[in-house]
Amino acid sequence: MRKKMTVLLVSLICLLALALSGCGRYVSSWSAVACVSSNTSDSAFVNFYKLSGKMVFKLKSDENEVIHYKGELKEGSLTVYYDTDGTKKELFSIKSGEKVDDCIGNLQKGTTYIIIETDERCENGDFHFDLQDMDTEETEENEG
Numbered sequence: 001m002r003k004k005m006t007v008l009l010v011s012l013i014c015l016l017a018l019a020l021s022g023c024g025r026y027v028s029s030w031s032a033v034a035c036v037s038s039n040t041s042d043s044a045f046v047n048f049y050k051l052s053g054k055m056v057f058k059l060k061s062d063e064n065e066v067i068h069y070k071g072e073l074k075e076g077s078l079t080v081y082y083d084t085d086g087t088k089k090e091l092f093s094i095k096s097g098e099k100v101d102d103c104i105g106n107l108q109k110g111t112t113y114i115i116i117e118t119d120e121r122c123e124n125g126d127f128h129f130d131l132q133d134m135d136t137e138e139t140e141e142n143e144g
Helices: 002-020 134-143
Strands: 029-033 036-039 043-061 065-075 077-083 089-095 099-104 110-118 122-133
Touching: 043 065, 065 077, 065 089, 077 122, 089 099, 110 122, 122 134
Parallel strands: none
Antiparallel strands: 029 043, 036 043, 043 110, 043 122, 065 099, 065 122, 077 089, 077 110
16 A cells, blocks of 8 residues: 555656646756846846756747847857747847847737857846837837
């Protein structure tokens, strides 16, 4: 009886571990020094002193939205991808001393993944991603 309970308990723990590991399409695997990040349903940001690896953010998009992104990197190089329809596409690449500030549309309703992958150890980076209504983005461009 004790052996059956042990087997049952181990089985339940394994099942729980699989359930809690998440069913996300992409998995973060990174190391950082002095890293601050946030992820809500419509925005994400990361600010770091040193970063290496892959960070994944998960946003909830609507059909009439764009991803507005901006960032800068002092040292290193990285590539940012997005996936809104099951296909991983490059959003932008950035190298030492560069800045980006742009937007991309054509999102589908549902989950949008933002994937940051470093090519090497990166230093002093600051990146922001916001989902905005396409009409709002066009109005801001006309005013600016």
